[in-house]
Amino acid sequence: MNFEFTKEQMEIRKSARQFAKNEFPQIAKEIDAQEKFPFELWKKASEVGFIGCYVTEKYEGAGYGITEHCCIAEEFWRVDPGCGQCLCSVAIGAEVIDRFGSEEQKKAFLTPVVTGEKIMGIAITEPNAGSDAFSITTEARKDGNEYILNGQKTFITNGSIGHFLVVFCVTDPEAENYRKRFSMIIVETDRPGFKSQKMSGKLGVRASDTSEVWFNQVRVPEENRIGVEGEGAKYLMGFFNRSRLMVAAFGVGLAQGAMELGINHIQQRRQFGKRLADFQVNRSKVAEMATFIEAARCLTYKATQMADNGHYDKKLVAMAKWFSGWIAVRTVDEALQMHGGYGYMGEYDISRFYRDAKILEIYEGTKEVEKEIVANSILK
Incomplete structure (x- = not known):
């Protein structure tokens, strides 16, 4: 197995880091304190091709693979997690349309997201359905050639600033196979x-919009239904x-960013001579x-x-998600501890990195859920 990034991937990483270093520091504290989404930054990132970069060129994307997408995500979060969250989330849910949507849906919804005209989100979580996503109750009832949606979602990224959402909902509540009860609808x-x-007052990634939504x-x-009904x-x-x-x-x-902040501090700060x-x-x-990060x-x-070679190993994905989140926290x-009392000051x-880190062990599947996936894959 080749553990080295290609020349192109290294260039993408370098470009993403340079963009982040140029644009993030001047606004990071302000947007965090004010819980304000950075619309101008989003536009700039769209212009240079960082939004929805995995979308094919046919729909104005860069056509990158998952590896390249993650390289950009890593470099953004290395410079500032809050800004990185905002930029990496404006296309969240586009993966569903990209993989399972119709040609018409891709043209109508993917292209404007990639070009910075529209923001989207994906609506899954409900007040009584968090880790247990299959207990959702938001329903889409068929009425002729339309669906009528009723229900509530919570903790929805871009819920109050997005132009459209991919909604995970119940379309056949009586289906014998409970997995066939659900569909995805734009x-x-x-x-x-x-x-x-x-929703205001979050612990971290405060500039990223998080909302409750009602249908x-x-x-x-x-x-507007993505793919086949019942395949949600x-x-x-x-x-x-x-x-x-x-x-x-x-x-x-x-x-990586936290370690670098810690190193910079201990190289400059002197005590006991x-x-x-x-x-x-x-x-x-x-x-x-350094060892754990590597x-x-x-x-x-x-x-x-x-994954780029067509093999999505859910066990390996779950391992990567919970372990990287744990390492970040x-x-x-430790990096804040190296700062001493200074690290406690805003x-x-x-201090902002510290607050931003915890979400990594919660969203897109808690660390407990990820460990259960790993254990099931091994023990079965």
Whole structure:
């Protein structure tokens, strides 16, 4: 197995990091404090091809693979997790349309997302259906050549700023096979009966929009259904296999960035007549952090390369997701400790990294769910 990135992949990483270094630091603190989505940054990222980069050139995308997509995600989160979350999430759910949508849907919905004209999201979680996604109750009832949606979703990324959402819903509640009860339907947010409310006061990634959304007799045409009715569960699992790899890359990036912040601090700060970097306790921290990050990176990109070759190993994906999230949380904790009291102050970037890290162990499947997937795959 080749553990090296190709020349093109290295160039993509370099380009993503340079863009992030040029654009993120000047707005990162402000958008976090104000919980304000960076619309201008989104436009800039769209112009240089970082949004929906895995979409084919036919629909204005760069046609990159999952590995290249994760390279960009890692470098963004390495510089600032909040900005990285905003940019990597404006196309969340596009994977479903890209893999299972019709030609008409790809033209109508993928192209404007890639070109920076529209923002989208995917609506899965409900107040009483988090990790147990198959217990959702949002229903899409067929009425002639339309669907009528009723229900509520929560913790929806871009719910209050998105132009449309891919909604995971029940279309056949009586189906014997419970997995055949669900479908995926595209819902434009300007349709009558749609309502959203931004959720404020998050611990981290505060600039990224998170909302509650409601569907009250929302009518959408049948052609907005993605793929085959009753195949929504399969599409959802396909989505998770890709989105969890992206989150794994987030974890690697955040951990790398946190370690670099810690190293920069201990190389400059002096106590007891010498640099903090000269104390064995900090040198051990750096050695452990670097080793764990490299292990997470190898695991993540092994999974992405397999996926790019057409093999989605859900066990490996789950391993990469929970391990990289765990490493991110562990690394940023140590990096903040290396800052001492300074790390507890909001003016230092490490405090923001610390708050942003925890979400990596929760969204797109909690670490407990990912471990259960791994255990089931092994023990069965």
